[in-house]
Amino acid sequence: MTKPRVAVIGCGGTISSISTHALDVLDYTEFGRKMSVGEALAMVPEIGQFVEPALVPYREVGSSAIGPQDWLHLAETIARMIAQDEGIAGFVILHGTATIEETAFFLNLVLKTDKPVVLVGAQRPMNALSSDAPMNLVGAMRTAIHPDARGKGVLVTLNDEIHAARDVTKTSTYRLQTFRSPDFGLLGHIDGDAVRFYREPLRKHTLATPFHLDAVRDLPRVDIVYAYAGADEVAIKAFRAAGARGLVSGAFAPGLPTPAQKRALEIAAAEGVVVVQASRAGSGRVARRRYLLEKGMVGSDNLPPHKARILLMLALTITNDPDAIQEMFETY
Known part of the structure; x- marks a missing residue:
């Protein structure tokens, strides 16, 4: 059976990092290295059980280096791919956790699609002992192809949880459960047997906003x-x-x-x-x-x-x- 195709955009971050040794979950940001999106996915072959990834290399940086020009580039890339290839089921963006919520919220406001767009990060490098990166990657792919993810705006997934881009925020420096949606809670869970949604965002997003890429190329x-x-x-x-x-x-x-x-x-x-x-x-x-x-x-x-x-x-x-x-x- 043909698997759904998911465009996987690489921005870097901890989820794409290799540390100097398996116990390094602290110094890798300065002394480790960032992998390309292809290298990162190759370390998690289980992804192939769920999707056919279409690799889209972009950057290999920590997300403290991601800013408005990158937001615009990502939005333009997604818009172009949607226009050129209707067969793409969804998008997954590998991103550092420092600014993942900002990139996600910008995309939530400007993208004109109801296809799932999922940003995913990790708190531990890919090769660290007990890394969360591999399972987070698999969870993001499973979410991006789930029918209930469609039309819910941009999503952020980590630690088996699904959050709305507008609500989610990083609340801890090192803990795996760092991402929370303080006022209203998460949207759903990614469990071993299924992806389950329990609520949906009510604030308007994506197709229902007045913000268009052709008008926001020079952000004030x-x-x-x-x-x-x-x-x-x-x-x-x-x-x-x-x-x-x-x-x-x-x-x-x-x-x-x-x-x-x-x-x-x-x-x-x-x-x-x-x-x-x-x-x-x-x-x-x-x-x-x-x-x-x-x-x-x-x-x-x-x-x-x-x-x-x-x-x-x-x-x-x-x-x-x-x-x-x-x-x-x-x-x-």
């Missing part, structure tokens, strides 16, 4: 201002001098910057910089309370600062109106 600069006790306005002034069109305030819960930051953000908003108020807490909403409304600022809903930045970057390709951008934060 948006920076994040982190709150800490005694923080002043220096970072805000520096970001504005660098040309930021938007600022995300990663403030104290439930969305309160320091007094100095507050004054500087008010000035920025009054002068046309779009300011989104988020929280550094890691879960929970930042509502557009009366103060934010009167100052022309946006509440991030329950998006953390790094994901609020992505949505704001895309929103600014369409409008500078805080009211319209607020609606986007309540929709996507």
Whole structure:
């Protein structure tokens, strides 16, 4: 029987790493090496029991080196492959865990397909003792060809769990169960007998968003201002001098910057910089309370600062109106 074809895009990351010895789960990032996507898949021949992989080499880097230009390249690659080859059942992207949730959320907002797109990483290198990389790879392939994965937006799978790109975040440096969806939980499980989904995302994504690749080739600069006790306005002034069109305030819960930051953000908003108020807490909403409304600022809903930045970057390709951008934060 012919197996479904899955396009497998290699970006590097721990899942594509080889450490200097089997007990190295710490120093491999600097002293190990990154494999090509073909090398990585060759180490897990069990993948062939489920799919026929179509290899798409891209980068072999840690994901701290992945940024907006890579997001655009990945989105364009997937869009082109869909247009050229209708027979592809889905996509799996091998990616480092440091920024996997950001890449996934960007793709979730711009891709125009209902085919499964699954990002997968690992916490231990491929050759480490008790590595999670091989089983994570197999799980991603099984998810990408599962009929229930279709139409659920971009997915992130690790540790036998399936998460929505919008909700998932890395919560631990080394633990295998690092990825969580804090407010609403995971979408499903990847078990030995079956892939099972138990819920689906309600926020609009992929085909239902207004963000199109032909309009987002030059993403505007948006920076994040982190709150800490005694923080002043220096970072805000520096970001504005660098040309930021938007600022995300990663403030104290439930969305309160320091007094100095507050004054500087008010000035920025009054002068046309779009300011989104988020929280550094890691879960929970930042509502557009009366103060934010009167100052022309946006509440991030329950998006953390790094994901609020992505949505704001895309929103600014369409409008500078805080009211319209607020609606986007309540929709996507």
